[in-house]
Amino acid sequence: MSTVTTTATSEPALAAGPSRPRLDWRLRFGALALIWGFSFLFIKVGTQAYAPFQVTLGRLVFGTAVLAAAMAVKRQRLPRGTRTWGHLAVAAFLLNALPFSLFAYAELTIPSTLAGICNATSPLWGMVLSLVALSEDRPTRVRFAGLGLGFIGVLTVLGAWQGFHGLDVTGTAMALLASLSYPVGWIYVRRTLAGTGDSHLAMTGAQLLLATVQLAVVTPLFTSLPAHFALLPLLAVAALGVLGTGLAVLVQYGLVAEVGPTTAQMVTYFIPVIAAAAGVAVLGESLRWSTPVGAVIVLAGAALTQVRRRPREGAGRA
Numbered sequence: 001m002s003t004v005t006t007t008a009t010s011e012p013a014l015a016a017g018p019s020r021p022r023l024d025w026r027l028r029f030g031a032l033a034l035i036w037g038f039s040f041l042f043i044k045v046g047t048q049a050y051a052p053f054q055v056t057l058g059r060l061v062f063g064t065a066v067l068a069a070a071m072a073v074k075r076q077r078l079p080r081g082t083r084t085w086g087h088l089a090v091a092a093f094l095l096n097a098l099p100f101s102l103f104a105y106a107e108l109t110i111p112s113t114l115a116g117i118c119n120a121t122s123p124l125w126g127m128v129l130s131l132v133a134l135s136e137d138r139p140t141r142v143r144f145a146g147l148g149l150g151f152i153g154v155l156t157v158l159g160a161w162q163g164f165h166g167l168d169v170t171g172t173a174m175a176l177l178a179s180l181s182y183p184v185g186w187i188y189v190r191r192t193l194a195g196t197g198d199s200h201l202a203m204t205g206a207q208l209l210l211a212t213v214q215l216a217v218v219t220p221l222f223t224s225l226p227a228h229f230a231l232l233p234l235l236a237v238a239a240l241g242v243l244g245t246g247l248a249v250l251v252q253y254g255l256v257a258e259v260g261p262t263t264a265q266m267v268t269y270f271i272p273v274i275a276a277a278a279g280v281a282v283l284g285e286s287l288r289w290s291t292p293v294g295a296v297i298v299l300a301g302a303a304l305t306q307v308r309r310r311p312r313e314g315a316g317r318a
Helices: 025-046 052-074 082-106 112-119 122-133 141-158 169-192 200-222 231-259 261-269 271-281 290-305
Strands: none
Touching (some): 025 052, 025 082, 025 261, 025 271, 052 200, 052 231, 082 200, 112 169, 112 290, 122 290, 231 261, 261 271, 261 290, 271 290
């Protein structure tokens, strides 16, 4: 669930040099890939006892609690301004409430392995949308090739030559729509919330808080209180929130600050691999040959869509 709550804001400069993290960034990178890869397994286990909206609300409550604790430790305040909170409410819907709920509903009928692979299509959707919404993000032949390759991979995963036989179309469509929601949200954030002056932690904490409120309003309208609280699914929801929604954001933020966004976002390409391995090893899900082959093609295409044209040497010099 790559960069599910990242907001594009300017970070205040530090007065003194930041202390080095105790763990090497490679270890934190691997931990982040594992956390987000296992998130699809947690969703699957959670929906075995709780309604999808309840799973989403639970993960948001736990995730918000983690970020609230981090903000308290760092003594950071929530953003101010009605306009900022209005834009954050939209971002919360597009980056949290909507995709989290769609993935939870999707995994009622599709395996967690397929959900994880669908999540990897976000860079493909992002390129398509950026061509329309971001005039400064110009296409190249390599990126167009990556886009075409990526969608060939999607068709391979879905078994298009077999007429999508044995595939739940509704569940798969929900997972793909969830992956589309992320780049829509990223573009919205980039156009409306860049340069607010608030920290990433404060903005993301506020965003998760608003998403929690949104789900708290919607969930009682479509679900009823569980007759009993099954322990294992409840633990899965807690892990999904604490690890996959709260801690993962903090780890990702630290990686971006230390090694830059380009390296940090490479974690996206490990998530479907881990999701597939977890689904097969832990949940006993089966894989057709087309699923891993298509996943590799999707990841290759997604990687190509992230290639940017290098600036010419000497360009921009006075």
